[in-house]
Amino acid sequence: MKILVCITNVPDTTAKISFIDGDTKFNKTGVQYICGPYDDYALSRAVELKEQHGGTVTVLNVGEAESEQVIRKCLAIGADDAIRVNTEPTDSYFVAEQIAHIASQENYDLILMGRESIDFNSGVVHGLVGEMLGIPSLSPVMKLEIDGGVAKMTREIEGGKEDVEASLPLVLGCQEPIAEWKIPNMRGIMSARTKPLKVVEPVGSGLTITEKYALPAPKGAVKMIPAEEAEKLIDLLKNEAKVL
Amino acid sequence: MAQQYSRRNLDFMLKEVLKVGELTQYPHFQDYTPDMFDMVLDTAEEIADKIMRPAYVESDRKQPELINGQVKVHPAVKDYMKAMGDSGMISATFHYEHGGQQLPLLVNAANEFIRGAAHNSFVMFTGLTAGSAHLIYSFGSKELQEKFADRMITAEWTGTMCLTEPQAGSSLSDVVTTASPQADGTYKIKGQKVFISAGDHDIADNIIHLVLARIEGAPLGTKGISLFVVPKFRADDAGNYTIDNDVVSTGIYHKMGQKATPAMHLTFGDKDNSVGYLVGEANRGLQYMFQMMNEARLGVGMGGTYIASAAYYAALEYAQERPQGRRLTNKNLVDSQTFIINHPDVRRMLTFQKAIVEGCIGLLFQCYWWQDMIHGLGSDNEEAKAYQTMLDLMTTVAKTYPAEYGIKAVNEGLQVFGGYGYTEDFPLEQMARDVRIMSIYEGTTGIHSLNLLGRGVTANGGKAPQLLFAEVMKTVIEAKNHEVLLPYAEKLEKELGRLQKVTMHLLGLAAQGNNEVFLADATLYMELFGIITVAWQWLKQGVVSQNAIEQSAPTGDELAFYQDKIHTMKFYFHYELIKTLSLAARLLDTEVLTVLHEEVEA
Numbered sequence: 036m037k038i039l040v041c042i043t044n045v046p047d048t049t050a051k052i053s054f055i056d057g058d059t060k061f062n063k064t065g066v067q068y069i070c071g072p073y074d075d076y077a078l079s080r081a082v083e084l085k086e087q088h089g090g091t092v093t094v095l096n097v098g099e100a101e102s103e104q105v106i107r108k109c110l111a112i113g114a115d116d117a118i119r120v121n122t123e124p125t126d127s128y129f130v131a132e133q134i135a136h137i138a139s140q141e142n143y144d145l146i147l148m149g150r151e152s153i154d155f156n157s158g159v160v161h162g163l164v165g166e167m168l169g170i171p172s173l174s175p176v177m178k179l180e181i182d183g184g185v186a187k188m189t190r191e192i193e194g195g196k197e198d199v200e201a202s203l204p205l206v207l208g209c210q211e212p213i214a215e216w217k218i219p220n221m222r223g224i225m226s227a228r229t230k231p232l233k234v235v236e237p238v239g240s241g242l243t244i245t246e247k248y249a250l251p252a253p254k255g256a257v258k259m260i261p262a263e264e265a266e267k268l269i270d271l272l273k274n275e276a277k278v279l
Numbered sequence: 280m281a282q283q284y285s286r287r288n289l290d291f292m293l294k295e296v297l298k299v300g301e302l303t304q305y306p307h308f309q310d311y312t313p314d315m316f317d318m319v320l321d322t323a324e325e326i327a328d329k330i331m332r333p334a335y336v337e338s339d340r341k342q343p344e345l346i347n348g349q350v351k352v353h354p355a356v357k358d359y360m361k362a363m364g365d366s367g368m369i370s371a372t373f374h375y376e377h378g379g380q381q382l383p384l385l386v387n388a389a390n391e392f393i394r395g396a397a398h399n400s401f402v403m404f405t406g407l408t409a410g411s412a413h414l415i416y417s418f419g420s421k422e423l424q425e426k427f428a429d430r431m432i433t434a435e436w437t438g439t440m441c442l443t444e445p446q447a448g449s450s451l452s453d454v455v456t457t458a459s460p461q462a463d464g465t466y467k468i469k470g471q472k473v474f475i476s477a478g479d480h481d482i483a484d485n486i487i488h489l490v491l492a493r494i495e496g497a498p499l500g501t502k503g504i505s506l507f508v509v510p511k512f513r514a515d516d517a518g519n520y521t522i523d524n525d526v527v528s529t530g531i532y533h534k535m536g537q538k539a540t541p542a543m544h545l546t547f548g549d550k551d552n553s554v555g556y557l558v559g560e561a562n563r564g565l566q567y568m569f570q571m572m573n574e575a576r577l578g579v580g581m582g583g584t585y586i587a588s589a590a591y592y593a594a595l596e597y598a599q600e601r602p603q604g605r606r607l608t609n610k611n612l613v614d615s616q617t618f619i620i621n622h623p624d625v626r627r628m629l630t631f632q633k634a635i636v637e638g639c640i641g642l643l644f645q646c647y648w649w650q651d652m653i654h655g656l657g658s659d660n661e662e663a664k665a666y667q668t669m670l671d672l673m674t675t676v677a678k679t680y681p682a683e684y685g686i687k688a689v690n691e692g693l694q695v696f697g698g699y700g701y702t703e704d705f706p707l708e709q710m711a712r713d714v715r716i717m718s719i720y721e722g723t724t725g726i727h728s729l730n731l732l733g734r735g736v737t738a739n740g741g742k743a744p745q746l747l748f749a750e751v752m753k754t755v756i757e758a759k760n761h762e763v764l765l766p767y768a769e770k771l772e773k774e775l776g777r778l779q780k781v782t783m784h785l786l787g788l789a790a791q792g793n794n795e796v797f798l799a800d801a802t803l804y805m806e807l808f809g810i811i812t813v814a815w816q817w818l819k820q821g822v823v824s825q826n827a828i829e830q831s832a833p834t835g836d837e838l839a840f841y842q843d844k845i846h847t848m849k850f851y852f853h854y855e856l857i858k859t860l861s862l863a864a865r866l867l868d869t870e871v872l873t874v875l876h877e878e879v880e881a
Binding site for chain 2: 064065227
């Protein structure tokens, strides 16, 4: 089984977010980057499937050289090789175009990725890739088993779950608890150094130009009102917050 | 819960101060690239975040229980051991041929720091297992290695060190546990061991005890002590470890802190059926055990430091959020209360904590770096021999100062919380209980102080302090190149002179032949020695920071980081280094007040 796992290189959730160049660029100084948490689950499931069925796991990242630390970590977790498309991932369509281009050169049985990245959170890349390759895409997949050429999945839907089956090849957006959380082990870390990491140039060009970023408005101060002073609370909500 | 450590500071120590990447030039570490060290720390962070930290408080409240002769521990211990075994972290620093990956000890120290700051009690299980497996690999037969150590490094089984007996704590020469030779080459072990950390539990199928005992007819004192592997279960005829090896959990101690790790009273051979396997040669047990003890001593110094680190960050977060009173310059009661971090006395307490934590990291990481350099250069290399000499001297200081000052730092952290710090609503009371053991574990402060003054500074004609002082002077000379550091370099140079003067005075007392008078205030000497060597580490960090400011022109958070380093270094010199005045005064004072006269003892 050939599996392609697409990963994002995103700021750690605790990173301090700020912008530079007239608020047109994200300030990367001092920011710790991690593999997107949903992508982590996709990779972990891919490694488990490889262990069960044999085959290979290739990691794909659309990103600049700074992504390589996170890519090496994915190799340490158990991927066999990696491809980096050397460009800034400016928008979902552009990223999907790169993935589809790479995927079209090999016959992957599964193309897995997180249900969404945690920086821009568009959650549409898997759908776009499926459309570009002309194969089905499903998301968010929380359980995945392979039986012959068929994938048996559980998908989260509004207010519940849905069990579905589909023939391979497929593009899937993944989320927990699709796999056991995995950490790189020492042998993995040692072997990651020698696993192939191919760098390729992008096709096409991004359609999006960022005009301006802005941080959310700071949270207002909290006022504590004693439970026995409900009238005061109503007064504040009417006259100060003006929400009543 | 607040963060427990600064990854930025660990990176600073590893990459900028000690230049860990340069270790990869040596054959022993040649399979590494610096980015792989980052991955090791990332793995430690994941284990700490996902398994250890969430269980920190609960495993304190639900402490281990001894039920029907079997100890049950918090279930998260098993998850932790599995993660550590699966990740290969238990044996990461071991040689390739012993199932290890030859990871630099320096990187492993940072790895342990991250885990220990999250849950200092869980780290005990892996520390003991790694230390005992390493001991078997170093001195045990191939058979013992394959039978026991190979199953310990995967965390399938765990390990302990069994030294202390009811009548032999600090005085190991009084160990009375016996080993009777059997016809098949094994020994029957009989005796009692107390305070055995992780001595019993329900998270592994077997526990491998490393036991100090006397073979019948062995000489008195430490020269008659041998080392044995004594498993909880021994092998049956089929090679399965199913036979109860007569190691009985006689009691469990109800401790002040570190409650997630059971401390056991174990009885060996009550039914005359406890089989032990000799490690190495007879009567060399204590010598072998020193490998594990020295590893554990640095580990205890680390314990004092990483608990102090967790306490510091908790106190810092609290001080930034807790409004109380107004600044002393503001008499207007209509104004909102200010956060307590704005009060000078709170800032003093917080800066003290930071100075202790980061200074102790410097001291400990220096020792780990020396060890890595010995591995890198080879123990026959002259430079490596010098590092070994300094390491032998400083291990005792790097155990004791961080343990003692870790306690003080956590205490200040608790004080920042005021009354809340004394409650279970915040983790400081637990940290204060946890850290208290560090000045007792692996040789009390008193014992280590006797060792430092009685042996360390005098061995080989005082070669170790000579080498160390020369290293300190290298830093002093570098610091003098920077105007901002010059006064601090001069201060440290002066203190080095003071330490030499005190040392010569004490050696003069030794020459008079009364060891009790000579060693009566060894603990104060240890404190003096510790303060001055931590000041050296701070000056070293100051030099690296000032170089970064001058050469790299950092901005924003990076500039603030380096400026903060310089500020904390200054604090250490102005608030801590000056304590040498009173310590030296006492040590030079000839009035003897604590030594018993012969007639009083009689």
